[in-house]
Amino acid sequence: MAEHITPRSTSYSDWYVDIVLKAQLADYSPVKGSMVIRPRGYALWERMQSALDGMFKATGHQNAYFPLLIPESFLHKEAQHVEGFAPELAVVTHGGGEKLEEPLVIRPTSETIIWSMYRKWIQSWRDLPLLINQWANVVRWEKRTRLFLRTTEFLWQEGHTAHATEDEAREETLRMLEVYRTFAEEYMAMPVLTGVKSESEKFAGAVNTYAIEALMQDRRALQAGTSHFLGQNFAKAFDVQFQNRESALEYVWATSWGVSTRLVGALIMAHSDDNGLIVPPKLAPTELVLIPIFRSNNREQVLPAAEKLADELRKEFRIVVDDDESNSPGWKFAEWEMRGVPLRIEMGPRDLENGQVTMVRRDTGEKEAVALDAAGARARALLDEIQQNLYQRALEFRGANTHYPATWDEMAALYQGEDAPGGFAVAPWDGDAATEALIKEETKATIRVLPFGNEEEARGKTCIRSGKPARHMAVFAKAY
Amino acid sequence: MAEHITPRSTSYSDWYVDIVLKAQLADYSPVKGSMVIRPRGYALWERMQSALDGMFKATGHQNAYFPLLIPESFLHKEAQHVEGFAPELAVVTHGGGEKLEEPLVIRPTSETIIWSMYRKWIQSWRDLPLLINQWANVVRWEKRTRLFLRTTEFLWQEGHTAHATEDEAREETLRMLEVYRTFAEEYMAMPVLTGVKSESEKFAGAVNTYAIEALMQDRRALQAGTSHFLGQNFAKAFDVQFQNRESALEYVWATSWGVSTRLVGALIMAHSDDNGLIVPPKLAPTELVLIPIFRSNNREQVLPAAEKLADELRKEFRIVVDDDESNSPGWKFAEWEMRGVPLRIEMGPRDLENGQVTMVRRDTGEKEAVALDAAGARARALLDEIQQNLYQRALEFRGANTHYPATWDEMAALYQGEDAPGGFAVAPWDGDAATEALIKEETKATIRVLPFGNEEEARGKTCIRSGKPARHMAVFAKAY
Numbered sequence: 028m029a030e031h032i033t034p035r036s037t038s039y040s041d042w043y044v045d046i047v048l049k050a051q052l053a054d055y056s057p058v059k060g061s062m063v064i065r066p067r068g069y070a071l072w073e074r075m076q077s078a079l080d081g082m083f084k085a086t087g088h089q090n091a092y093f094p095l096l097i098p099e100s101f102l103h104k105e106a107q108h109v110e111g112f113a114p115e116l117a118v119v120t121h122g123g124g125e126k127l128e129e130p131l132v133i134r135p136t137s138e139t140i141i142w143s144m145y146r147k148w149i150q151s152w153r154d155l156p157l158l159i160n161q162w163a164n165v166v167r168w169e170k171r172t173r174l175f176l177r178t179t180e181f182l183w184q185e186g187h188t189a190h191a192t193e194d195e196a197r198e199e200t201l202r203m204l205e206v207y208r209t210f211a212e213e214y215m216a217m218p219v220l221t222g223v224k225s226e227s228e229k230f231a232g233a234v235n236t237y238a239i240e241a242l243m244q245d246r247r248a249l250q251a252g253t254s255h256f257l258g259q260n261f262a263k264a265f266d267v268q269f270q271n272r273e274s275a276l277e278y279v280w281a282t283s284w285g286v287s288t289r290l291v292g293a294l295i296m297a298h299s300d301d302n303g304l305i306v307p308p309k310l311a312p313t314e315l316v317l318i319p320i321f322r323s324n325n326r327e328q329v330l331p332a333a334e335k336l337a338d339e340l341r342k343e344f345r346i347v348v349d350d351d352e353s354n355s356p357g358w359k360f361a362e363w364e365m366r367g368v369p370l371r372i373e374m375g376p377r378d379l380e381n382g383q384v385t386m387v388r389r390d391t392g393e394k395e396a397v398a399l400d401a402a403g404a405r406a407r408a409l410l411d412e413i414q415q416n417l418y419q420r421a422l423e424f425r426g427a428n429t430h431y432p433a434t435w436d437e438m439a440a441l442y443q444g445e446d447a448p449g450g451f452a453v454a455p456w457d458g459d460a461a462t463e464a465l466i467k468e469e470t471k472a473t474i475r476v477l478p479f480g481n482e483e484e485a486r487g488k489t490c491i492r493s494g495k496p497a498r499h500m501a502v503f504a505k506a507y
Numbered sequence: 508m509a510e511h512i513t514p515r516s517t518s519y520s521d522w523y524v525d526i527v528l529k530a531q532l533a534d535y536s537p538v539k540g541s542m543v544i545r546p547r548g549y550a551l552w553e554r555m556q557s558a559l560d561g562m563f564k565a566t567g568h569q570n571a572y573f574p575l576l577i578p579e580s581f582l583h584k585e586a587q588h589v590e591g592f593a594p595e596l597a598v599v600t601h602g603g604g605e606k607l608e609e610p611l612v613i614r615p616t617s618e619t620i621i622w623s624m625y626r627k628w629i630q631s632w633r634d635l636p637l638l639i640n641q642w643a644n645v646v647r648w649e650k651r652t653r654l655f656l657r658t659t660e661f662l663w664q665e666g667h668t669a670h671a672t673e674d675e676a677r678e679e680t681l682r683m684l685e686v687y688r689t690f691a692e693e694y695m696a697m698p699v700l701t702g703v704k705s706e707s708e709k710f711a712g713a714v715n716t717y718a719i720e721a722l723m724q725d726r727r728a729l730q731a732g733t734s735h736f737l738g739q740n741f742a743k744a745f746d747v748q749f750q751n752r753e754s755a756l757e758y759v760w761a762t763s764w765g766v767s768t769r770l771v772g773a774l775i776m777a778h779s780d781d782n783g784l785i786v787p788p789k790l791a792p793t794e795l796v797l798i799p800i801f802r803s804n805n806r807e808q809v810l811p812a813a814e815k816l817a818d819e820l821r822k823e824f825r826i827v828v829d830d831d832e833s834n835s836p837g838w839k840f841a842e843w844e845m846r847g848v849p850l851r852i853e854m855g856p857r858d859l860e861n862g863q864v865t866m867v868r869r870d871t872g873e874k875e876a877v878a879l880d881a882a883g884a885r886a887r888a889l890l891d892e893i894q895q896n897l898y899q900r901a902l903e904f905r906g907a908n909t910h911y912p913a914t915w916d917e918m919a920a921l922y923q924g925e926d927a928p929g930g931f932a933v934a935p936w937d938g939d940a941a942t943e944a945l946i947k948e949e950t951k952a953t954i955r956v957l958p959f960g961n962e963e964e965a966r967g968k969t970c971i972r973s974g975k976p977a978r979h980m981a982v983f984a985k986a987y
């Protein structure tokens with residue numbers, strides 16, 4: 028049998044680490060806080076990259092690459108930015124055997140180096156909008172790390188755009204938030220809430236930060252992507268002005284937005300079970316595993332038939348045939364379940380006699396006999412159903428774990444104590460950072476987003492904690 | 508008109524920099540020695556990546572990702588490796604506001620961190636071969652840098668494979684050399700010599716280094732990719748042993764191989780001319796540019812016809828329509844020539860009356876009228892011809908600049924003095940590093956490769972410099 032995974036009910040965090048390590052998605056590295064992304068984990072990231080990159084290009088963005096190392100002084104040009112990132116910097120002090128005149132930091136994010144270049148590239152309204160994305164690694168020194176979810180180095184993409192007007196920049200910010208929502212829901216099968224972050228949770232240097240927030244199976248929230256409206260903060264810090272159509276000089280308006288390898292962690296935690304990883308078909312590096320079942324006396328019947336079917340399916344599907352004779356069928360079933368392949372096809376001698384195969388869904392475990400000549404069509408339909416079902420299941424789970432507490436006691440009970448239910452709490456908030464801090468102190472729950480239109484809904488209500496007039500309907504949760 | 512480019516005859520190096528900057532492939536960054544790869548340059552790299560990645564996967568390799576930061580002590584485990592790389596290291600001494608217990612170096616290459624992981628992953632012959640590739644950034648502190656060709660940070664891929672036998676590892680080393688040769692010739696349209704490096708030019712830590720070497724238009728050679736047979740050097744340094752089929756412990760055999768963004772520089776220098784960049788069609792982000800030519804009185808005839816043709820061609824080609832009315836056709840011709848688009852299609856009112864378009868090749872400047880309904884087929888044929896012609900032209904150029912000096916005076920004359928012809932010199936060498944060093948001192952020419960089978964050809968000959976019995980027919984050149 029495949030290796031044992033700690034059940035979620037015993038320890039959710041041990042279960043998570045077991046899946047990452049035993050499905051060989053990643054491994055601890057000898058460098059504290061850094062991880063190694065193994066081929067099976069990297070293949071998931073590659074499929075995510077490919078889908079996102081297509082969506083970025085379809086919305087007019089181009090890829091580029093900016094330096095890893097940034098002069099330390101650049102970060103100091105934007106006051107909030109340096110305040111947010113200074114505690115997390117890795118600093119290069121020596122290069123080529125000599126002490127550097129000015130220390131260089133490894134990018135924790137690239138606004139500063141990019142806006143120093145935009146200053147060279149933007150002179151006129153004709154140079155705008157400038158719509159650039161970068162796939163890169165970044166380093167943020169973290170005290171407590173967790174595979175995929177929080178590591179000192181991670182891979183991500185960061186979009187950095189420059190616009191002639193505030194309206195255009197705000198539109199871009201929301202466009203990319205929508206790209207992230209679409210990707211999370213349609214590819215990752217992971218429903219997300221969208222909205223704006225409170226002041227205390229926003230990106231260091233942004234005017235507004237928008238986010239997509241998902242709910243994991245342990246009822247904790249995970250911020251899965253952010254899109255920032257940066258106003259003219261970086262244009263002013265790096266003196267990036269353009270000549271408008273009336274030949275007057277104006278500062279440029281900016282956005283930035285990113286998702287990271289954290290999404291791989293989110294994917295695992297959103298769908299997987301006690302048998303291992305579950306991957307939505309659209310992101311599965313292998314969609315189908317075909318397992319021929321035979322003994323020495325019927326090897327010559329089963330194997331060629333399996334190969335024939337595989338050759339046909341290969342035209343349309345990403346398929347692996349597991350005909351390794353050193354493992355038993357049962358071992359293979361468990362192994363491929365562990366690896367999260369969405370659909371298993373079994374082909375034994377009795378199947379063959381009946382001109383059929385057996386298909387087994389990873390998400391529900393349901394088995395069905397399928398006529399050989401309908402295998403491709405049925406596999407396509409089942410993969411679509413699995414993709415839909417994973418989304419639907421996660422959506423129902425989120426619905427069942429979204430609460431509307433009427434009183435502070437009800438809300439506190441959601442988060443206090445070991446067996447507290449957790450999940451999302453939607454509640455009126457007075458908009459005061461002190462109240463937000465108090466709620467966090469008492470429950471460890473933070474404001475995940477202020478949904479679009481929340482101000483309307485808050486009208487006439489009183490804050491769940493302070494009793495003062497509410498300004499927002501906020502969504503709270505304990506979060507990763 | 509588009510911006511002026513220094514002619515090659517005036518200054519080859521100014522010409523190169525002009526193309527890089529004015530075709531907006533890259534830009535200098537505020538960090539000494541680092542460059543910014545702009546969208547048009549990055550698009551070339553993306554197409555290279557895509558082709559190479561497909562070839563790596565077709566030969567059984569998987570992608571993974573290993574940490575950027577490596578404990579300094581790891582490099583010291585392989586004596587030659589640290590000797591080669593120590594002078595080029597960037598060192599992180601502080602993280603998260605504190606001094607690190609052990610300094611971390613930014614990877615100059617990843618053998619050490621990867622073999623520290625292979626130790627965990629490899630126990631048995633069943634775990635072999637392990638065929639992993641990584642797309643990543645690396646940093647090597649360089650005193651003299653040049654856009655794309657030599658920069659402190661660069662992007663590359665590095666393959667790292669582990670094998671049970673020496674034969675398998677040697678076979679892999681040559682297989683990947685052949686992948687590089689195929690890529691250089693079939694995609695980059697750049698003929699390359701292959702062979703082994705002399706001891707003095709090999710990778711620090713390798714047993715043998717193989718390379719592909721191309722000749723640039725200034726008759727200097729450029730090493731465009733390397734594949735290393737590492738023997739058991741890193742397995743011994745990191746104690747990576749496996750249990751063989753007979754249950755005995757053996758050290759693992761290794762290879763590594765890489766190409767980098769340097770290839771973009773090679774691509775520019777191999778084909779471009781005084782009008783700007785020339786890109787082989789297979790790597791061109793834009794294959795066709797369609798330029799409608801009209802005035803206000805025939806705008807409504809020409810523009811819709813151009814859009815109709817573009818929609819049709821778009822199904823098969825990467826095409827851009829330049830209908831910007833603020834620039835003249837002449838300006839656009841020069842601009843798109845500068846950018847290196849392989850084929851220009853002009854469509855004016857007279858073309859339309861005749862039911863035709865005009866096609867202009869970037870490589871030769873040849874024009875021809877093509878019937879509208881044959882546009883797609885003719886474009887395909889012309890792009891194929893351009894791809895072939897660029898290769899053929901580069902091959903003939905290399906042929907014309909490959910010399911077989913009979914005496915040391917003839918050879919020295921190839922490289923000494925300002926107007927020396929340069930190019931490749933094929934000459935017998937005694938195999939002595941002292942002779943190699945003397946030749947380098949006197950001519951600045953180095954041994955680029957020892958071609959396969961060169962020992963046979965050297966038999967009975969005497970060394971071009973020392974007069975001693977020759978052991979190799981070596982290929983010399985001044986190199987980038």
